[in-house]
Amino acid sequence: MVDNSRPKQSQTIILTLRSNTLRHLAPAGKHVFEQVAKLLERGIGIWPTQLPRYAEVVMLADGGHEDTLVRIKEIDHPQPTTYGDWQELVHPLGGTYYYHVTKNTFTPANLKTYLSLHNLEDFIDAARAAANEDGWPLVVLPTIFMGEERFQYYYVVPDRHVIAWLEVLNGELLFGECIQPSEWNHKRLELEAQYWKHYEFFPHQFLMECSQVRRIRRELACYIGEAITLAQSSAASMFWTLDQMNQIGTHLATVENLADNNIIEETGVVFCCRILYILRHHQFLNRHNQPEARLVRSHAVREKPRSCQLLVFMGNVAAMMLCMPITIGRIRSTSVDGILNGVEVNLFVDDFSSQAKSQVTLAGVSMAMDITILAIPGLGATETSQIMCSCSLLFGVGCIFAGTIVQHFGERIRSMDFASYYLRQKTKMFIVITCIPTSFCVLSVTGSILGFFSGVITDFKPSAPLMIVSFVTLGVVVASLVVLVLASYGPGPARVRPQ
Secondary structure, eight states: OOOTTSOGGGTTSSOOOHHHHTGGGGGGOHHHHHHHHHHHTTEEEOOGGGSOTTOOOOOOOTTOOOOOOOOTTOOOOOOOOEETTEEEEEOTTSOEEEEETTTTEEEOSOTTTOOOHHHHHHHHHHHHHHHOOTTSOEEEEEEEETTEEEEEEEEEETTTTEEEOSSOOOOTTTSTTSSOOOSHHHHHHHHHHHHHHHHHHOOTTOOOBHHHHHHHHHHHHHHHHHHHHOTTOSGGGGGSSHHHHHHHHHHHHHHHHTOBTTBOOHHHHHHHHHHHHHHHHHIIIIITTOSSOTTOHHHHOOOOOOSOHHHHHHHHHHHHHTTOHHHHHHHHHTEETTEEOHHHHHHHHHHHHHHHHHHHHHHHHHHHHHHHHHHSTTTTOSHHHHHHHHHHHHHHHHHHHHHHHHHHHHHHTTSHHHHHIIIIIOHHHHHHHHHHHHHHHHHHHHHHHHHHHHHIIIIIOOOHHHHHHHHHHHHHHHHHHHHHHHHHHSOOOOOOOOO
16 A cells, blocks of 8 residues: 655555555456456455464374384485475474465475465466565465455565565554554554564575664664663563573574674574564564653653642552552553553562562561460450450461462563463552462551550550650651651652653
8 A cells, every 4th residue: 555645765665555556467367367366355464473474383183103114224305395396394493384486485284285286376466466576575364254265465675674465454453552653653663673573483595784783782782771871771571581681692693603604594583584573573562752761660651740748648548558559559660552561571570579578477467466465464354455466466477478478479470471360450450469478467466466455455454654655656657657658658759741
């Protein structure tokens, strides 16, 4: 689809409608034109990340013969397996795919079991005739859709580093991860990412020189520099951790050093193309036409103005008593526009694990305090004191077990799929789960304090000055804790996007 507002050099990227591309077939006869048009109607545009790689379940035929013999002096190199004019190729990581030399076409379909090879080749011929671009590699995957054989396909445009189709493609799924991918220069980043993903899947005859690897290393070094100097940047989350990012750079240098005659082998091509896909996809999500990275929240987020500071203070105190200040604030910081930031997720898990360990320790101290109160003659003899200390003891035991289990749950959150499921779809449940140890810890400590005071007041009957001093001291301690909690877990200073 051509956009007249687009620069002239970009207008050849996407093809026009099929009806326009088939005009040169009219002299061959109306019957041929209709046959080609009918074949093209069975085409469905896809992109490389939709290919079902290694998804086929291979079943051995019942009663099939297996040749386990090694013949006398059988030392020949294995010959390439062919199916008609299709050559079977082995991916460096072990998978197989097929290539047709004369048609310049790849397919990931298993041609060993595919019985309609002539239908596949007829569609390829029609697609080639319609596109009139023999230099563009074509990828076709036959499939069954609503009881009819259809052909999923895309073209690869080597000189432009993008993929293209023979029709207007609805890219809702392709561009759906990003917010408002309306401009061509923005969408082109994802098309380039898919271009590199293609050569990760089909590296046959792809020439990559060491200069390309060095460009990747320079680009990666820029991201590493930002990740080191800006803790909230999304750059480090491209490869999940900063250590893994450094390992990527080291491995790229190894690939470059192992090159022969300045040409990267297929094993290195697969790795380099995978890195290029990640870099371009990351640019598509976070970098295009932005004053800074979209996920740097300290620059991109401004706090909502508060009209009544007293209500805000009371709300924060209530949140503290419900044991949710850390969880709510950190969950909000783990994603922006629905995009999870791995750096923030890791920081959340680390803080949560440290908090759980501290709460388990505090619960143990509270349990020791309960046992001491119940053991002192007279102090733990009252009914109120016994109820408070017994409940506090049970909450302490619950805090220890819950803290241990929830720490394991926190480690599972490090998995991107697991984090995405809970942080996007089960946020309320996630808050409840992570607040259980904190709630038990607070209730255990509160029960111990109340049990102690109830025993002192009921049995020892202290004087009024002693009671006043004790409650004033308790008030000072509680107020200090509230201030510390609000300072540690409350909202920070507002920052605005620089103009």
